[in-house]
Amino acid sequence: MKNLKLKELSLQVIPFSEIQNMGISERVKKILTLVLGNKIVIIHGRLRAEEEARLIEDTMALVDHIKNFKGIELAVIEPNVKDQGMLMKAKYEIAKRLVGDANALTIVGPASVIREIKRDPKKIELLLK
Amino acid sequence: MIRILKDFSKRILATIFRRKKEIKIGFYGPPNAGKTSLANRICKDWTGEEIGVVSKIPHETRHVQFKEKVEIKHKGKTLTFKIVDTPGIATKIDYEDFIEFGMKKGDSKKRAKEATQGIIESIQWLDDMEAIVVVLDSSENPFSQVNITIIGNIAARKMPVLIVANKIDLKKADVKKFESAFPEYEVVGISAKEGINMEEFYEALFRLSKKV
Numbered sequence: 560m561k562n563l564k565l566k567e568l569s570l571q572v573i574p575f576s577e578i579q580n581m582g583i584s585e586r587v588k589k590i591l592t593l594v595l596g597n598k599i600v601i602i603h604g605r606l607r608a609e610e611e612a613r614l615i616e617d618t619m620a621l622v623d624h625i626k627n628f629k630g631i632e633l634a635v636i637e638p639n640v641k642d643q644g645m646l647m648k649a650k651y652e653i654a655k656r657l658v659g660d661a662n663a664l665t666i667v668g669p670a671s672v673i674r675e676i677k678r679d680p681k682k683i684e685l686l687l688k
Numbered sequence: 689m690i691r692i693l694k695d696f697s698k699r700i701l702a703t704i705f706r707r708k709k710e711i712k713i714g715f716y717g718p719p720n721a722g723k724t725s726l727a728n729r730i731c732k733d734w735t736g737e738e739i740g741v742v743s744k745i746p747h748e749t750r751h752v753q754f755k756e757k758v759e760i761k762h763k764g765k766t767l768t769f770k771i772v773d774t775p776g777i778a779t780k781i782d783y784e785d786f787i788e789f790g791m792k793k794g795d796s797k798k799r800a801k802e803a804t805q806g807i808i809e810s811i812q813w814l815d816d817m818e819a820i821v822v823v824l825d826s827s828e829n830p831f832s833q834v835n836i837t838i839i840g841n842i843a844a845r846k847m848p849v850l851i852v853a854n855k856i857d858l859k860k861a862d863v864k865k866f867e868s869a870f871p872e873y874e875v876v877g878i879s880a881k882e883g884i885n886m887e888e889f890y891e892a893l894f895r896l897s898k899k900v
Contacts, residue, residue: 608840612811615779615837619804622781630780633833670780676833 568672568687569597575604583607587614591621594631594669599685605635605663614667627671634676636683637663710757711897712770714817716810716842718834719746719776722854723823724753726880727773731755733886739773745789747803749775752813762890767897774813775806777834814841818900819848821893826853826877827860830869839870848899850892853877856884 571593578586587610593600606614611633618631666676666683677684715723728738740753754772781803786796814820820842824835842849853866856877863877876892878885 608837608844611837612814612841615777616808616811618779619781619807623801623804629782630778633779633837635833635836670782677829 569599571598571600573600573602575602578602578604583610583613586610587617590614590667591617594667595621595625595628597669597672599666599668599672602665602667605637605665628669630670632666632668632670632673632676634666634683635663636666710768710770711900712772712816712818713893713896714772714774714813714820715823716774716814716820716838717776717823718825718832718838719778720744721776721823721825722880723776724749724773726821726823726852726854726878727753727755727771729880729883729886730760730771731758734758734760739771745786745791745799747776747778747781747786747799747806749773750799750802750806751775752806752809760890760893762894765894767894769897772813772817774810775803777807777810777838778803779834781807811841814845817847819850819896821850821852821896823852823854823880824866825855826863826866827855827858830866839873848896849873850896851875852889854880857882 573589578589581589586606590600590602591614614631614633621628622630664683666685668676668685672688673685674688675686677686715727717723722742724740724742728740728742731737731739735755735758737755739755740749742748752772752774754770756770758769758771760767760769781800783793783796783800786799787793791799822835822838822842824830839849839851851866851870851873853861853863853875855861856863857879861877863875866877867875874892874895876885876889878889
């Protein structure tokens with residue numbers, strides 16, 4: 560086994576209930592504040608498409624203004640419902656509309672800590688620097 | 689007098705009905721997927737002029753660039769497009785990556801700064817588009833979060849989308865992987881650089897335009 564150089568890794572889990580009632584700016588601000596503190600953020604749930612775009616926009620503005628901040632790595636893992644039956648898919652869609660996509664996990668971390676997040680539909684690999 | 693009025697109204701009506709609407713098509717995707725190469729090929733084919741410079745170094749396009757009134761003819765039909773080529777969308781920019789391509793530190797930092805602003809510009813232009821061509825590198829993993837974010841944003845805006853799996857001339861290219869990654873969208877495999885499968889692309893572009 561290779562000798563791992565990892566000294567410290569800080570993870571912060573955000574339950575879906577904590578961000579559920581937040582507006583887009585608040586959510587993005589919360590995530591970026593944690594990422595700027597060199598934390599890897601795991602959100603129980605997934606951001607909406609426009610929130611992901613906003614997260615990228617705000618990240619780029621920060622890269623421009625904060626020295627040594629190089630951006631983020633972002634990945635979402637969701638339960639695979641494509642191969643499930645119609646009833647299961649319908650249940651999932653209803654739950655998604657009612658409480659948001661709480662079955663998904665979103666991982667956001669500073670690009671200076673995470674080299675790459677390898678993602679395919681079934682697994683997620685976090686490669687650190 | 690009546691004849692003059694009749695001729696005049698005929699001319700007006702003919703002008704109105706002959707005038708083709710210009711469809712605004714945005715070329716979106718991650719850096720170095722070949723957005724400018726494709727936009728260049730289209731513009732060169734139909735206007736004789738290219739739209740921008742291409743490079744092996746990522747983030748060559750750092751500002752939105754466009755060409756208006758690009759008339760494309762396909763199977764006897766003609767459509768007019770505004771081709772909008774956008775900077776590649778990424779979640780991180782490291783100036784040191786550009787140094788690895790042989791750039792000087794100062795130039796790399798400048799490029800990085802412009803690239804961050806280009807990404808913001810790309811996202812902000814999304815709302816102005818009528819249809820989107822997402823250009824992806826068919827030799828790379830289709831499941832990257834940036835690809836998913838771009839396509840998710842287009843879907844949220846209910847805009848018609850065509851996915852282009854570019855660089856099929858490369859050995860590692862796998863168009864089928866892209867078709868199964870995005871089953872709800874039409875995927876066309878092309879090589880913008882080599883001009884492979886462009887007829888299929890134009891056919892798909894015309895189908896896309898019908899949805900506008």
